[in-house]
Amino acid sequence: MTVELDVRSLVDAVTRALRERILRGEIVPGTPVTEKSVSDEFAVARPTAKAAVERLVFDGLLRRQANKTARVPVLTLAEVGDVYFSRTLLELGAIEVVAARGEVPDDARLALERFDLAFGRGDVSAVVEADVEFHQALVDAAGSARLSRMYASLMAEFHLCVARVQVLGRLDRSTLAAEHAAVLAAVEAADPALASTELEAHITGARDRILAVYAADS
Template sequence: MPPAAPTKPAPDRLRHKTVSAAVADALRQRILNGEFAPGVALRQDALAEEFGISRIPIREALLQLEAAGLVKIVPHRGAVVSGLTVEEVEDIFQLRVQLEPPLLMLSAPRFSEEDVRALRSLTLEYGAALEAGQVERWGELNRRFHLDLLRHADRPRSLSIISGLLQDCDRPTRLQLSASGDVARADQEHTQIVALCEAGRIAEAADLLRAHIEHAGTSLVAIYRRAHAA
């Protein structure tokens, strides 16, 4: 007998998946831009009323956000926006300091002219987003820049770890840039790192990358400590 044709998803199920994806994207942006701060409870009934939909796609959207590490499903509280402790922030940046500069030493010698142009383009996009105050774009552009710097290191497991660390510190990094006024410094250092790589001064680029990450981590930890002391 010929194999049975795969069962098509019911139209209602497809509609729910489409709606839940749209809701997840909307909530993701509000979490990332700081509208929903860490610790805020996202109530399914309130969100369903706000979006004018049933609770089913809301629940599916919150599960998607939990998988992305943006919310935690807590018994008796529902979905709560996740956040980082001071110790977790310190750990993330210490790991980045250990991993990223050595990988840049491996990656940068393999840059093509096209790679350098792409990195320059990212720095321009990043600088424009900073100047325009487009906070929601800072994290993604910063993440892309750091990963593209390291993409030719041929260390896929290390890159996977770094990608996760960059995602985890996305919101805190934007907080650090906004609260510390380090916007111009971050932009300038990105540009300098690319210029050093292009000039073949790889060790200097790695040293600057290390200092760049260390400064962001130290500044962010100070902000967290002030907030907890308030």
């Protein structure tokens, strides 16, 4: 069985299709993703399949050891904790700068609209993408290209953390919506201390929920 692709770039199309399958949990952690399997599934040439796999390796959604087949990573409890530790440091630094201006980034508001719509229709991949876009928008608003690049790189592994919880139906829509709104309200009020407090509570709560899922399933 092959999958039809209706986009301009085959490499982009295959990459996105694989990313969505990983985020939905259709390709479970530990599963090998070979160039041949990708080529066969999507009816594309091996170089196209290889390019798509390499992109996902670069993004952190696949891992490949030397001379080994790429696989969907199996994140350990320690790795998940470290992802959240790292993102907390980056986001708290950014939110203080953003909140001091008292201006909510338009991209953050739009991301929350997409988040709510995606949650309503049960689109796991879109929920994860919108959540990442919300937090990325806050970091980007700090105005540091280097900070934005570091954060974007970290978010690849965050995708894997959140996708697993989403697939298991463990995240509460109303709780997340309230936490997101509290962060933006503090930014709009030009209160860096409150914005940092709300954001840290949001990230810590998400971390604890996800670690509980990983611990229960280990």
